[in-house]
Amino acid sequence: MQTTANLEFKKPEGTDVVNIEDLNYNADIADTEIVKKASSSQDGRMAKEDKVKFDGISTGANKVEQSSTNGNIKIDGVEKKVYTPPTGTNPYGTTKADVGLGNVTNDAQVKRTEMGAASGVATLDSSGVNAQAPKAHTHTKSQITDFPSSLPANGGNSTTVNSHTANGTPATTEKTDIIKMINEVFQSGTNVKADAISAVNSKGGSLGSDATWDDIIAAINAIARGQGNAVESQVLSGVKFSNSDGQLRTGTMPNKGAITITPSGSDQTIPAGYHNGSGKVSAVTVPVANVLSGTTIAGQTGTMPNRGAVTLTPGTTDQTISNGYHNGSxxxxxxxxxxxxxxxxxxxxxxxxxxxxxYELTAGDSNILFWDSQQYNTTSYTRVKVGKTITTNIKGKIRISFDLRCGGSASLAYEVDKNGSLVTSNSYNSTSWTTETIDVTCSQGDVFEFLIKSYNEDYNAYIKNIKVSTDLVSPLTIA
Known part of the structure; x- marks a missing residue:
């Protein structure tokens, strides 16, 4: 048998018997090769996605790749400079604002080695006094340019005003100017008052910026305190609240969010706490065909038939056991x-x-089981069946015989088949009758057929006296 050059399809010769397996073999190869896609190492079909990419490439297009050289790209593997970076200390004119340093001055910073050193920069002690200057020293009047020409009109002196000292460590930011200290304290009170007004208004009040402290106190007393009788376990965890006692409380109720419960064979406790409404009990898929008819699981009724106790009697063929529930009896x-x-x-x-x-058959002539004395003839060049079809009902060996002759100078051929397969065949070219005898092993149910043909369609091939005989094996054992 020949094959094709590329895919090696099987090509039957003119004298070959057509084999279905060869046709299936060819179809399997075609089915595989037709859908095989091309790769870098083999030919094949082009995927539709690759065709879209291919159609998007212009005629004469070049392959462009990234280059490791700054300012370059690669075109068809060749380096090509497309941009020349500027040079210099600051070629792009970057400013400090461009890098987020717009608020930084350009003043020189003091080096730590210059702090408190000779000809360096003075440092201050914990009281804000020059640590390098003598703490006890004197100045002449002529050395003090802003020395007051008279004492304050209120009769105070340089260190007291109405017997209130300006020294020590007052809580104000200002440490030396009494007037500034007073103004600072006043301003602090003003700020506190403004904050109080804002706090009252945030609770539903309607105070103006000119409200007095009396107005503020009255508005605070008018703020409604909490109502109700809720306790911490009834309010979501972390949430602030108050009830009729007006005390600020924090809830402790667990936030369970959305929980999922999967049904089982026993009850499951739903945990205490807040559930946001998105929780669920998982659906149960019940294969009703596997659940006994009349039994309900998760609202679904089974359809499995209840067969009870079934009795089967063996026979010559398999018997189907009906699907459903069998009770074991x-x-x-x-x-x-x-x-x-x-x-x-x-x-x-x-x-x-x-x-x-x-009883077992053995080949012999003592018992003629079948004898067809009729004469059959044919001029067909192809074998034709003649006579009866014989089926054996007992195993053993049988003897088959028949007479043959040619009708002229042409030869004939005969064939004996068992169950559709050749047992024996031969040719004969005499015009005289001759007897052919063969012994054949057989089993119960074997089928025998006889076929003849003529090698010349002008002359007949003859067959007659088809006979089957045997000797029986004795069923006795003689001791």
């Missing part, structure tokens, strides 16, 4: 006669191998 009937000695030798029946020896 069903049976397959037994038979006390199912014994090896009651079963033909070598025959398997329900797991038992028979030992009963049957």
């Amino acid at each position: 069903g049976i397959v009937k037994g038979d006390a006669n199912l014994k090896t000695e009651n079963i033909r030798e070598d025959v398997s029946m329900f797991g038992k191998i028979g030992t009963l020896k049957p």
Whole structure:
């Protein structure tokens, strides 16, 4: 048998018998190769996605790749400069504002080695006094340019005003100017008052900026305190609230969010706490065909038939066991006669191998089982069936014989088949009758057929006296 050059399809010769397996083989190869896609190492079909990419490439297009050289790209593998970066200390004119340093001055910073050193920068002690200057020293009047020409009109002196000292450590930011200290304290009170007004208004008040402290106190007393009798376990965890006692409280109720409960064979406790409404009990898929009819699971009723106790009687063919529920009391009937000695030798029946020896045929001439004396003839060049079809009902050996002759100078050919397969064949070229005899092994149910043909369609091929004979094997053992 020849094959094709590329895919090696099988090509039957003119004299070959067409084999379905060869056709299937060719179809399987075609089915595989037709859908095979091209790769870098083999030919094949182009994927539709690749076709879209291919159609998007212009005629004469170049391959452009990234280059490791700054300012370059690669075109068809060749480096090409497309941009020349500027040079210099600050070629792009970057400013400090461009990098987020717009508020930084350009003043020189003091080096730590210059702090408190000779000809360096003075440092201050914890009281804000020059640590390098002598703490006790004197100045002449002429050295003090802003020395007051008279004492304050209120009769105070340079260190007191109405007996209130300006020294020490007052809580104000200002440490030396009494007037500034007073103004600072006043301003602090003003700020506190403004904050109080804002706090009252945030609770539903309507105070103006000119409200007095009396107005503020009255508005505070008018603010409604909490109502109700809620307790911490009834309010979501972390949420602030108050009830009729006006105390600020924090809820402790757990936030369970959305929980999912999967049904099981026993009850499941739903945890205490807040559920946001998105929780669920998982759906149960019940295969109703596997649930006994009349039984309900998760609202779905089973459809499995209840077969109860089924009794099966063995036969010559398999019997289907009906689907459904069987209660365990069903049976397959037994038979006390199912014994090896009651079963033909070598025959398997329900797991038992028979030992009963049957009568057995042996090839011979003493018993003629079949004799067809009719004469058959044909001029056909192809074999044709003649005579009867013979089926053996007992195993053993049989003897088959028949007479042949040619009708002229042409030869004939005969063939004996068993179960559709050749047992023996031969040619004969005499015009005289001759007897052919063959001994054949047979089993119960074997089918025998006889075929003849003529090698010359001008002359007949003849066959007659088709006979089957045998000798019986004795069923006795003589000791």
